[in-house]
Amino acid sequence: MPPAERRALVLLLALALVGQGVRWLATRPGQAPGEVAILAAMPPKSPAAHRDSLVALARPLGPEERIDPDLAPDEELARLPKVGLALARAIVAYRQKHGPFGGVQGLDRVPGVGPGLLAAIGPHLAFSAQPAAPPGELDLNSASADALDGLPGIGPTRAASIVQYRARHGPFRSVEELGRVPGMGPAALARVRDHLAVR
Numbered sequence: 001m002p003p004a005e006r007r008a009l010v011l012l013l014a015l016a017l018v019g020q021g022v023r024w025l026a027t028r029p030g031q032a033p034g035e036v037a038i039l040a041a042m043p044p045k046s047p048a049a050h051r052d053s054l055v056a057l058a059r060p061l062g063p064e065e066r067i068d069p070d071l072a073p074d075e076e077l078a079r080l081p082k083v084g085l086a087l088a089r090a091i092v093a094y095r096q097k098h099g100p101f102g103g104v105q106g107l108d109r110v111p112g113v114g115p116g117l118l119a120a121i122g123p124h125l126a127f128s129a130q131p132a133a134p135p136g137e138l139d140l141n142s143a144s145a146d147a148l149d150g151l152p153g154i155g156p157t158r159a160a161s162i163v164q165y166r167a168r169h170g171p172f173r174s175v176e177e178l179g180r181v182p183g184m185g186p187a188a189l190a191r192v193r194d195h196l197a198v199r
Contacts, residue, residue, distance in 0.1 A: 066126035070100035080121045087112050100129030111155030137197040141171040153191040
């Protein structure tokens with residue numbers, strides 16, 4: 001055997017022995033090779049806590065289970081159909097800023113929540129707070145961006161667009177003219193029509 005082959009063979013044997021030694025140190029005596037160890041339940045501050053929260057998020061809603069958007073934390077709201085953790089956090093942030101929803105109409109004002117989503121999650125909701133008083137009609141020509149932001153389906157971006165459009169083109173002559181604002185399609189206009197007036 002040539003010297004180069006002999007050195008390669010000795011190197012391979014040495015690597016195999018080192019690998020066996022590491023494997024022997026890393027496993028417990030009597031443990032089968034490749035055996036999978038399941039993590040035990042860990043305290044909340046442990047590195048495995050993230051795993052536990054994912055398990056809770058994946059837990060499906062029971063047939064009669066209801067979630068209260070006026071009180072539920074974002075992890076609980078994320079269990080609703082078609083509601084991810086990002087939208088659940090947006091719902092909680094809106095509730096903290098504007099108060100409890102009191103009903104589906106209040107929840108409809110959260111940016112990212114629309115009629116299709118409300119139809120999907122409606123059967124799983126139970127509101128504990130009293131419905132808020134209807135906002136009444138806002139004057140489209142004097143309402144601030146903050147006031148417009150509180151309307152169903154508007155949100156801060158559309159509210160800013162409405163105010164900018166009004167500043168550039170002058171006062172609105174009718175609520176229907178709101179459809180000319182970029183981002184305000186027929187569906188968005190239909191959702192806010194009853195909340196607006198032109199004075």
